[in-house]
Amino acid sequence: MKNTNGKDSQALKIIASVFILAIICMSSAASAANLHVDPEAEEGYTTIQAAVDAANAGDTIFVSPGNYVENLKIDKQVRIWSDSRNPGNTIVKPADPAESPVEITGDRVTFSGFGVGDSEKAGILLTGAKNCFINNNRVQNSEYGILLQQGAEGNNINGNIVTLNEVGIRIEGSKSNTIQDNLVAYNYGPGVSLEESTRNIFYNNYFKNAENVEDNAINADNSWQSTLTVKSNLIKGPYIGGNFWADLEGTGYSETCVDENSNGICDKSYEVAGGGSDKSPLFPKVPNAVKALESKLDAEAYELGMETRGVQGEDIETPAGEVTGEDEPAAEGETEASEENKAPAPGIGFTVFAAGAAYFLKRRK
Template identity: 25%
Template sequence: MKDKVATFAIAILIMLLFQAAYFTNFRFTCFGSNETIIVDGGSIQAAINNANEGDIIFVKAGNYSESIVVNKTVSIIGENAEKTIIDGNGIAEYIFHVIASNVIIENFTLRSTNPDPNSYSYAVGTYYVVNVTFKKLIITDVVIGFDIRSSNFTRIFGNQVEACKSWALRMREASCNNTVVDNLFENNPTAIYFADSKSKFSMIYHNSFINNSNNVVGYAVNYFDNGYPSGGNYWSNQTAPDLKCGSNQDEIGSDGILDESYLGWDRYPFAHPIAILEIPVSGEIFEVKVSTNSSINFCVFNPEERSLNLFLGGIAGTTGSCRISIPKELLSCDSLLQWNVTLSDSEHLTYLASEDEERTYLYFTYNQLNDVEIEIKGINAVPEFPHVFMLLVLSGVMFASCIFCFFKKRFLTEYT
């Protein structure tokens, strides 16, 4: 009898664990031998030399000065992009030179390589690799920001590249199928340069191109928008109106996307620069994208209230406009008509809503004050504690109850 009870209890536990996994996409991870190597003021190159394939190199905040060859599949993560600085001291020919595939480099400030344009010095370069990711890098005072050479499926996400001597991003020698998303290219002679017609089929969208002498040079076949309603890029020299909406920009009403394409490349150019707001919930980061003519002071997400609050600044008496893209996993409604957008807890704002499989897009205008608060309320919000956690707790309670009942019955049988 006791074997049947124990078997039944274990069966219940297993069933509930798999139910939790099914409903929450919970992933069971087998931990391997990969290690995390900490660099605190020492040599990043030495850490790479001592690392094994797949290791993580975590670099503490501080000032570093070296040229680094990445010849292993490792992840190199800075503690803080603004405070983890690698300086070329005006003499380095490169800061990161990547010759291994599947590398990740994230959270650094990279600056001051050899200033001579004829040196073609760069902050980050790749050579004959695939699946390399560069994320949250601040790059300034170099000749070339990213030099992508004979490399495919490179991901360039969420970087700031400013004041380069030649190009913020150069793709050359048949570098194809790369993805350039959520970056800021500002005050560069040329933001993106395709050096040959074989460097093609890259996706370039949700970037802000501001005050560059040339935004894009080269005539290879590449793609500068992500379709509608996701949109394309912001170009500071684009002056088209925003009076229409829709995939053909021929429907009545503004949507935060300009009515004319940018040079025939970008079909859906944004009216205002694009900012990425990271919302942490239960150990996961959700990205909310905002294109607005107001300044963004901060935002607050409240899962219990199912609300996202934007705190914006601007010039009183002007008209503010905002196009916001919200992940459905974070906040959603069953119908586009169910959203509630209010200004400073009082005025209900009229909005234009659209959606795709993963995101909802809202556009609205408002009377700008020096400081305003805009609350966006949905119907469904990601829980503060994920379902898998609650189901695992329930599983544990039920399992403990079964064991308790079993031993209680056994005790009563043996001693009565």
């Protein structure tokens, strides 16, 4: 009988602990607030930074369409979404172009649905930030499109268009980040550049740059594909696996590889510059899907940018034919995000600026 009473007491303690934990979680969820930013509102927040400063950890900030000239400093766990989920009508440009328009130092930040650019630094900068979700943004006209540095770890860079930057995505001293479902194309330098960064994974991305990955031995310490999974990829093939490797002449690996078994995966691996390999490079099984992706990009703006740098633009191969209006690539992958974080990613450009020394006349470290 004594033993039975002891077990009953232990069970009651466990039930009480679970009940208390549930109350705490419910209280936390209930205390999270929604803040709204509208530059034309008579009351409330007219700048994104004002809303960030006023927010508590766990709050969500909804931003009305408009042009926001700010250097955002995001240092707490908040979710920032454009109301429209359209990067073409909710634009963040820097008040000080020498700094990034969006700098994230807080953990578990969501930033989704914005057009960002015109920076001499990075369009979106993550410094030491962990477990952030950067989704459905169009990032262009900056030194670096997206830059992760100083121990940025466990972040998901998902479903973005990164174009017309000197370097598309740069990762410095950071590890275990997931780069998936992005269009990294028509950047003037490398699409991807890594330094002292390991265990990052790149998959289901569309790469189309003169140099897709900067030649560096550190590339061998990162992964260039996920586990082969039966699921539609960004070019509408039947498998999530590696990446689509194109180039400006239409002779990229994915554009010229062989797929004898017609499974949408190239029969042979793609050797990444500097080391490492993509063991499941994507094959254009559905050609119209590639055309749909290209419709979100601007090859003419790239050529104009090359001319302003004093470099004659390449004859760029753009798939011919009408776009069939296929769906956007899904903003999801092996690292699953909640449905509320996902957003459609329509691509609408903003103007190219002519600035800086010629990329091809300078050496990066």
